[in-house]
Structure formats: structure tokens, C-alpha cells
Amino acid sequence: MGCVTPRVCENCAYPDEELVLVRRVYVTPETWDTPASHQVVDETELWCVSCRSQYPYELADDGEDDGEEEQD
Numbered sequence: 031m032g033c034v035t036p037r038v039c040e041n042c043a044y045p046d047e048e049l050v051l052v053r054r055v056y057v058t059p060e061t062w063d064t065p066a067s068h069q070v071v072d073e074t075e076l077w078c079v080s081c082r083s084q085y086p087y088e089l090a091d092d093g094e095d096d097g098e099e100e101q102d
């Protein structure tokens with residue numbers, strides 16, 4: 031794991047050393063006949079702290095698997 035290649039955020043292409051592997055979450059707003067929901071994509075991306083502060087996501091590199099909670 032000695033990769034020293036400069037990495038950039040896969041969402042905004044901003045070079046950042048604090049990139050975190052995440053899964054993007056698409057949030058569907060509530061409408062008159064559909065309750066609000068969210069969908070987590072399978073593909074993982076490396077996001078910078080800025081993107082993580084602006085967009086919904088889930089951490090993908092969870093070392094410990096203690097059960098995922100679905101808030102539905």
C-alpha cells in the first residue's frame with residue numbers, strides 16, 4: 031500500500047490528501063404520493079472533505095461490519 035500517486039477527488043477533481051472512499055447517496059425528496067427515500071450506489075468514489083460536507087454519502091471502507099441501518 032505504498033502508492034504515492036497524487037490523488038484527486040473523484041467528484042470534483044480537487045487534489046486532496048484526505049480523500050475518503052465513499053458511496054454516493056441519491057436522495058429522493060418527498061412528493062405528494064411518494065415518501066422521501068434514498069439510494070446508495072454500488073460504485074465507490076474517493077471524495078474530498080469539501081464534497082463530503084456538501085453531498086450525502088455513506089462510508090465505503092467500513093472495516094468493521096456491525097450491521098447497516100436502513101432508515102426507511
Ligand SMILES: [Zn+2]
Pocket residue numbers: 039040041042043044077078079080081082
Ligand atoms: Zn471533492
